[in-house]
Amino acid sequence: MRILFLVFIVPIFSQVYAQQSPKYFDFWKNGTWASEITIYNNDTIPEKDSFIVNKLKGKNAFSEQWTIFVGDGQYVNAEVLRAYDNETKTWKLFYVDDLNAQTWNGLFSDGQLFFRKTFTYNNKTFYSRQSWTLRPDGKVLRTIERSEDNKTWKPRYWQLFKHNK
Numbered sequence: 001m002r003i004l005f006l007v008f009i010v011p012i013f014s015q016v017y018a019q020q021s022p023k024y025f026d027f028w029k030n031g032t033w034a035s036e037i038t039i040y041n042n043d044t045i046p047e048k049d050s051f052i053v054n055k056l057k058g059k060n061a062f063s064e065q066w067t068i069f070v071g072d073g074q075y076v077n078a079e080v081l082r083a084y085d086n087e088t089k090t091w092k093l094f095y096v097d098d099l100n101a102q103t104w105n106g107l108f109s110d111g112q113l114f115f116r117k118t119f120t121y122n123n124k125t126f127y128s129r130q131s132w133t134l135r136p137d138g139k140v141l142r143t144i145e146r147s148e149d150n151k152t153w154k155p156r157y158w159q160l161f162k163h164n165k
Helices: 002-020
Strands: 031-040 043-045 050-055 061-071 074-085 090-096 101-109 112-121 124-134 140-147 154-164
Touching (some): 101 124
Antiparallel strands (some): 031 043, 074 090, 112 124, 140 154
């Protein structure tokens, strides 16, 4: 009985620890990451987003410049800091553009690490979460989901990013 317990609990513990470890974003290489495809509310968006990533020397943190398509031929430029908080042992993402300053907190849920944020619009609260997952081909899948009850999540959009050397 004890052996079975260890066989099942060790992989779960390892996955939880790996998701919340300071090394989680080691795949996030310096340079430009460009979206190859974006699916937004089941529509393919031909315009491309790009992220310029710089790992901060000696830290588990990244400074990023995002160029994001927002519709009607318009792009927004944003500054992002993605960092591991050694005190809370969690990742955080800080996003700033011309209109918004947002803090997204890292939380392990449904088997992966998500950055989560609560929004209120027109007196209605909704929840958003996004994940960044390394694929075996070296590309990174970014998924953003939304919930009205913070329990049931629906995909809002996903993007596949390739590192340009």
